[in-house]
Amino acid sequence: MEYNAQMKNRMKRIEGQVRGLIRMMEEQKECRDVVTQMSAVRSALDRTAALIVSTNLEQCIRDDKEAGESSEDLIKEAVSLLVKSR
Numbered sequence: 001m002e003y004n005a006q007m008k009n010r011m012k013r014i015e016g017q018v019r020g021l022i023r024m025m026e027e028q029k030e031c032r033d034v035v036t037q038m039s040a041v042r043s044a045l046d047r048t049a050a051l052i053v054s055t056n057l058e059q060c061i062r063d064d065k066e067a068g069e070s071s072e073d074l075i076k077e078a079v080s081l082l083v084k085s086r
Helices: 005-026 031-067 072-085
Strands: none
Touching: 005 031, 031 072
């Protein structure tokens, strides 16, 4: 799969958030603030995973359609990946 610029940029933003989180911990910031930031990072990762899975699924379905094959197994696998990531 080819990962586009949008996906890579999202991961770079997440990387920055994680660096900020580490800095917050080193500066002994309040637990509430650290956990809130952790939730934001987790949410960003979940959204990025969903984007990657959906983009890949879309391409695979197109390929299967061109080949005259069923995409049912691909859809099940994509749903499984998303469920597993949670």
